[in-house]
Amino acid sequence: MGHRLTGRAWSGFLHPRQLRMSDQDVSKLQGQFQTLKAEVGKVLVGQDEMLHRLLLGLLAGGHVLLEGVPGLAKTLVVRTLADALDGSFSRIQFTPDMLPGDVVGTQIYNPREGTYSVKKGPVFGNFILADEINRAPAKVQAALLEAMQERQVTLGDQTFKLTEPFLVLATQNPIEQEGTYPLPEAQLDRFMFQVDVEYPTEAEEEEIVRQQTSDHRPELSRVLSPQRILQLQELVRRVPAADHVVKYAVALARSTRPTSPNAPAFIREAVSWGAGPRASQFLILAAKARAILDGRFAVAVEDVAALARPTLQHRLILNYRAEAEGQKAGEIVDRLLSAVTP
Numbered sequence: 001m002g003h004r005l006t007g008r009a010w011s012g013f014l015h016p017r018q019l020r021m022s023d024q025d026v027s028k029l030q031g032q033f034q035t036l037k038a039e040v041g042k043v044l045v046g047q048d049e050m051l052h053r054l055l056l057g058l059l060a061g062g063h064v065l066l067e068g069v070p071g072l073a074k075t076l077v078v079r080t081l082a083d084a085l086d087g088s089f090s091r092i093q094f095t096p097d098m099l100p101g102d103v104v105g106t107q108i109y110n111p112r113e114g115t116y117s118v119k120k121g122p123v124f125g126n127f128i129l130a131d132e133i134n135r136a137p138a139k140v141q142a143a144l145l146e147a148m149q150e151r152q153v154t155l156g157d158q159t160f161k162l163t164e165p166f167l168v169l170a171t172q173n174p175i176e177q178e179g180t181y182p183l184p185e186a187q188l189d190r191f192m193f194q195v196d197v198e199y200p201t202e203a204e205e206e207e208i209v210r211q212q213t214s215d216h217r218p219e220l221s222r223v224l225s226p227q228r229i230l231q232l233q234e235l236v237r238r239v240p241a242a243d244h245v246v247k248y249a250v251a252l253a254r255s256t257r258p259t260s261p262n263a264p265a266f267i268r269e270a271v272s273w274g275a276g277p278r279a280s281q282f283l284i285l286a287a288k289a290r291a292i293l294d295g296r297f298a299v300a301v302e303d304v305a306a307l308a309r310p311t312l313q314h315r316l317i318l319n320y321r322a323e324a325e326g327q328k329a330g331e332i333v334d335r336l337l338s339a340v341t342p
Helices: 016-020 023-041 048-060 074-083 138-150 202-212 226-238 243-255 265-270 277-293 301-306 308-315 320-324 329-339
Strands: 063-067 089-093 105-110 115-120 127-131 152-155 158-161 167-172 191-196 271-273
Touching: 023 048, 023 074, 023 226, 023 277, 048 063, 048 074, 048 167, 048 191, 048 226, 048 277, 063 074, 074 089, 074 127, 074 167, 105 152, 115 152, 115 158, 138 152, 138 167, 191 277, 191 308, 226 277, 243 277, 243 301, 243 308, 243 329, 265 271, 265 320, 265 329, 277 301, 277 308, 301 308, 308 329
Parallel strands: 063 167, 063 191, 089 127, 127 167
Antiparallel strands: 105 115, 152 158
């Protein structure tokens, strides 16, 4: 089960509430997430990494962006995951003609009484599927910013708190495709992960064809309640991260900034803007979720390194030269892992 936190070695940074974490807590969490994974696996074939990233995002309370060409089960896995969770679910199909009110809601004027009433939009839910999010213009993307960061929505002079847990699971097509818009950098920064969704293997594709062309439709059980998800998210935050792990996460994020004195030469040559402090926080929070799912009571630098690419790649803004040369942000993050040592 990994190393238990005992003794004086951890006492310098361990919060008293973290001391109450037990083998039973971790075992129960692992069991529930294995059950959840098995339920989703009744429908999803392959795509283990995509599903694992989604589960980490759920456990850490971070929004997740899935990018890939159409037909790779991005929407399917999000809908299936929501079906296995006992919470409210909304799907928003983004289109070029959408308005902000189509996402967050609007005020409706009653001329007879001279008053306004509020009609809440589909963003009011626990799990939001933002499907093909980069097909809507920037003003619609901006409508999501307050909801994603502050967990609230302002309509007129009224502010409404969103029900916790609140998780945006978004899909987008590669920006080279017709009718897509690059997401604003401020919105990209609100996503904990950007997960690249790849084509299935030949064997997986054969199984997908068999499954999707049959008349069998598996029924899913509700595995986790919203209250239990909040408890698990709180448990994740109790997982301690030693100083050297935090320093490593911060060093990775700071090394993506071309103006940083510690930035490698290839960063200064290819990157216009690097990751901000939110990236460091997400690296540690996601690493905590990975550690506890693995049955460990503390974060290791390997957890941070394993999640660096999905956490950092969408936060790098490449310059014109790098884009002209066909460089990819994810590949630059991979090089960075070799350049920055714990």
